[in-house]
Amino acid sequence: MRTDNKLSGIIAKKHSFSVPLDYQQSPSEQINLFVRELSSVEHQNKELPYLVFFQGGPGFGAVRPVANTGWIKRALTQYRVLLLDQRGTGLSTPVSAESLAHLTSQQQAEYLSHFRSDNIIRDAELIRAKLSPDRPWSILGQSFGGFCVLRYLSAAPQGLKAAYITGGIPSLERSADEVYQATYQRVLAKNQDFFSRFSDARELANRLASHISEYEVLLSSGERLTVEMLQLLGINLGMEQGPEGVYYLLEQALIDTAQGVKVNPLFLHQFGQFLDYNTNPLFAVLHESIYCQNSASNWAAHRVREQYSQFNYHLGKDLLFTGEMVYPWMFDQFSQLQPLKEAAELLAAKSDWPALYDLEQLKANTVPVSAAIYSEDMFVEMQYSLETTKDVGSLKYWLTSEYEHNGIRMDGERVLDKLIALNTGRELR
Incomplete structure (x- = not known):
């Protein structure tokens, strides 16, 4: 053709x-x-x-x-x-x-x-x-x-x-684990820069994280918005004009209504446009495999994250954003990834990837x-x-x-x- x-x-x-x-x-x-x-x-x-x-x-x-x-x-x-x-x-x-x-x-x-x-x-x-x-x-x-x-x-x-x-x-030759050891450090630096540039961004992020922890909030796709999902916005902090986009999204996230504080429907609609996991599932399924040569990734980003407790949010703690990392829980929370969960587990365990x-x-x-x-x-x-x-x-x-x-x-x-x-x-x- x-x-x-x-x-x-x-x-x-x-x-x-x-x-x-x-x-x-x-x-x-x-x-x-x-x-x-x-x-x-x-x-x-x-x-x-x-x-x-x-x-x-x-x-x-x-x-x-x-x-x-x-x-x-x-x-x-x-x-x-x-x-x-x-x-x-x-x-x-x-x-x-x-x-x-x-x-x-x-x-x-x-x-x-x-x-x-x-x-x-x-x-x-x-x-x-x-x-x-x-x-x-x-x-x-x-x-x-x-x-x-x-x-x-x-x-x-x-x-x-x-x-x-x-x-x-x-x-x-470096393993996926080594890659994420380095990139988590980069993500921490991008967070620091983001919250320094926008003086009220920390308050906005913390208020939103606290709200969605307490109340069930559904995205326009029907999925529940979780703190883990919210943290994924950090992938945009590594792009030119990305931090600005994240800030303006946070700025309009919560609104006052006659029924109390609610999440802005505009935020719920725009949130999905900042993340590609539902529209491009191949990224989540194969991302860690791009680092694998005769070895398995075994969810490297998830395992390495255990060394960086700064990213583990709870009420009363400042929220930090993550970066270009794929986690096993994503295959529970994103609707278009859920049917591929078992396949993703098999690929994460695959140890015979050929050398690249x-x-x-x-x-x-x-x-x-x-x-x-x-x-x-x-x-x-x-x-x-x-x-x-x-x-x-x-x-x-x-x-x-x-x-x-x-x-x-x-x-x-x-x-x-x-x-x-x-x-x-x-x-x-």
């Missing part, structure tokens, strides 16, 4: 591909992959090379562009951009409780085990064989997309001309790689990223405190231009 659409300054074409669910099994069940190809109106008739974008996640579809702006604008000056909905996301045979309802829990876990970066890169190479068989292409990875870039460099470097990473250089990175291949890498490392990143620990840069050949990095984790979304034209400059050797602006 190939369909053309016109956006503001962009020509978009749709592609659909059939790929194996399991590349190790023949024959295998087939799943669909959706790819959106972008070119600028100015260059629509030119045979420019491809730049493939790997989005963050896991479990989120690629960006849906509306205009020729941001990093896409910079990319389209010299590339055709491919926005790949990674398997299980967007229009690529999306994963949901409904789509897996016909499977047993064991079958669901087996099915979902095929949705990590190793198979995402196999998908990409299959697509390259069809769209660019005689020409390697370039890739850009944001957050988890950076994990995919390092997998690509490990498994299929012959398919690459250049690689760019923003906020997503993982540790090559070829350390020798990465050390000998000759594909030009440039990366933006954000020193204040709450999601990807800077020190672990810097460790990895020493073990990947031909990698140059730009360490900056100018941006949070979503820097490419906020100032993508400049960020990508910096990375292209690093790879081509021209002077940075």
Whole structure:
């Protein structure tokens, strides 16, 4: 299938591909992959090379562009951009409780085990064989997309001309436990900064936590709002403009009525828009597995949290927000995760995850790689990223405190231009 659409300054074409669910099994069940190809109106008739974008996640579809702006604008000056909905996301045979309802829990876990970066890169190479068989292409990875870039460099470097990473250089060998040891420290720092910036935020958060502890409050989705759910808003503290959004949400949470203090219906509606667990269940199910190589996660974030009692709320104690952590109780409290609870338990216990990175291949890498490392990143620990840069050949990095984790979304034209400059050797602006 190939369909053309016109956006503001962009020509978009749709592609659909059939790929194996399991590349190790023949024959295998087939799943669909959706790819959106972008070119600028100015260059629509030119045979420019491809730049493939790997989005963050896991479990989120690629960006849906509306205009020729941001990093896409910079990319389209010299590339055709491919926005790949990674398997299980967007229009690529999306994963949901409904789509897996016909499977047993064991079958669901087996099915979902095929949705990590190793198979995402196999998908990409299959697509390259069809769209660019005689020409390697370039890739850009944001957050988890950076994990995919390092997998690509490990498994299929012959398919690459250049690689760019923003906020997503993982540790090559550290365990999930070590990752969360570092990120909990980052989350504590983000909490401190948040409550320092907004002088009444602590009172607002504590009042709301106290209220929902005492009274049953139902979200617009019908789920009960719990303190644990409320704490999950902290994932936004690691994004540019995220703290502001959380503060303004808290500011309107409680209202005075003739029946006493109530939770604002507007808050209850907007709360769900700050969290993605119901709409993107693949993120919760597979998040910890992105760190697993020949080992099980065993709910690493939940276990490591026991060392940080600051996050355990009770009446009379200040509430702290958590970060990009997945907990087993989420599969009891979020309606779209509940049907996947047993599968999630099986995946958390899975200890035979294959290795994701070829350390020798990465050390000998000759594909030009440039990366933006954000020193204040709450999601990807800077020190672990810097460790990895020493073990990947031909990698140059730009360490900056100018941006949070979503820097490419906020100032993508400049960020990508910096990375292209690093790879081509021209002077940075």
